[in-house]
Amino acid sequence: MAGNYLLGSILCLALVNAIGAQVMEGTYNVTEVCTMVKTGTQLGSIESCSSYYVCTKSGPVKQSCSAGYSYNFRAQNCGPSSQVECYYGMANPCSGKTGSNWVPNVNNCQGWYYCNGDKIAGQGNCAKGERFEMAAQKCIYGECPKTDGNSVGLSLVNYCSVVPPNMYFGSTHDCNTWYFCNPQGLQTQGTCSSSAFIVSSGVCGYDTAPGACDRVVNAPVPTTCNIKGALKADATTCGNYYVCNGEIYVLNQCPYGTYFDVDSSNCVTRKLAVPQPGCNRCQYATTPFVNAVNDQLCDTYYYCQNGNHGDVSECPSGSYFNEADQACAPLAGLVNYTPYNGACHGAAIPSGPPKPPGPNSASTGSKAISSGSNAPSTGSNSPSSGPGSPPSPSKN
Known part of the structure; x- marks a missing residue:
């Protein structure tokens, strides 16, 4: 019996190592956002000011700052907590403040707290059609920026709260949509006139480029289940699968370049994997x-x-x-x-x-x-810059 238990434990460990669960903070899907930015980009956390993630080809890797330091996602480094503007995971967002000022409610872009020294002296929301701007210390006209996810519970209300400024990044809903964060945290978006936004280079290009649209996935809502550890293939995205936690199926993602193999219940290279019938094999495809x-x-x-x-x-x-x-x-x-x-x-x-x-x-x-x-027309990736949008490829 002990031998069977040990064997089962080894098999479970091997499976977990082969196919990793998506990293979630409330409704903030860190794994998903990592597919939208260049490899090596660091993302902030919305659970703790001392934590951050490094985006690698195999997904996000969580890191922590030293005691007394907080992560500055704009500078992409850890700095003394007193010098870093961060309010995530804080019971008192006025902690450490001096004088009178307003600070943001991180779960609501219209929300604010009024600080009298390090005490909360009041809180409220900007009027409809306005949002709170920390740098200006006032409500300004503008709608709350949208993310590709929903906003129930602990949520990411603005990509520019975790993504560093002055960089273009992609969308998981549409291959040719891009986002941009300015230094003040304002999120803008647009679409490429060509067929794809290329995350790895940060320019507009074509969907025939290897991996150009791999980030675009459509995941169905998980259903209830009662067998903990049971695996289920995603019906639409070959590289996704579900693991039952005893109550519901939790979405997981295979490592980059691999599909969930329905025969072995493991993640296997795209070419060799036996995928779920009907799933989208354009994911990670290098041919049209x-x-x-x-x-x-x-x-x-x-x-x-x-x-x-x-x-x-x-x-x-x-x-x-x-x-x-x-x-x-x-x-x-x-x-x-x-x-x-x-x-x-x-x-x-x-x-x-x-x-x-x-x-x-x-x-x-x-x-x-x-x-x-x-077939989209092909062109070189020599960018010709345009104001307010990422570079587009020049046509031959």
């Missing part, structure tokens, strides 16, 4: 056309754009879709393709007569896939 999950003939594929896929198409009868070649290939090669391409796991050459082509099948006259009008 990809295999749809198909365990019958491996003859379906779709075009990737802005991190999303178009309608499913079929290869001509007697052929399968080869993602590496970006073409429909003779069915005889399927036996060597399926062992190394999990999207087609279980597919085999049929023994009966060939089936008639489907309504969206490719022409039998040409086996090579042509992107046609669906």
Whole structure:
């Protein structure tokens, strides 16, 4: 019995190490925001002034400042707490203050506290259509900035409360949307005239660039469950999965470049993983056309754009879709393709007569896939700057 328990513990530990849970602070999804910024960016915490996160390729890594120091997300360093403006996790936001001044309510961009020395002497909200501006020490016209998440409970009401200023960063809802934080903490947003905002370079580009739209995901609301530790694949995002905590399924995310494999209940490299049927294989794709999950003939594929896929198409009868070649290939090669391409796991050459082509099948006259009008025009990434928006790629 002890041996079985030890084996189970080892297996659970291995699974946790292989597929990490998303880092959450209330409704602030730190893991998600890390996909919106360049690798190496540091993000502030909304639970504690002494904590911060470093965004790595495998997700956020939590760090802490030394005793007596607080994290300054604007300067990206720890400084003496008396010199850092931070109000997160403080029972008394007036602590350490001298004289009379106003400080923000961090859970409501319209909210403020009035400090008389280090005592709270009053609190309230700015009028409708106004928000509190700490630097100006007054209410100013403007709506509260929106984030890609919701705002129930402990929440991030403004990305510019944790993201450093003077940098462009992306959205998880739309591939060509960008955000920008000015030094005063004002959050602005816009869209690229091209098909994608490239997080790694901070410029506008095209969705054909490797990983350009990997951050764009659509996660369904978790359902209730009662078996603690039970795993469930995400129906729409191949790199996501759920773990039951005994009451509800909690969203988790596989490491960068991997999908949740429904056969092994583990995270496996994108090419080898056997994903949930119907999930979006445009995530982490490096080619414009990809295999749809198909365990019958491996003859379906779709075009990737802005991190999303178009309608499913079929290869001509007697052929399968080869993602590496970006073409429909003779069915005889399927036996060597399926062992190394999990999207087609279980597919085999049929023994009966060939089936008639489907309504969206490719022409039998040409086996090579042509992107046609669906393919965005390509261009160099030499930016030409424009005021108020990130650089756009110049066209050849």
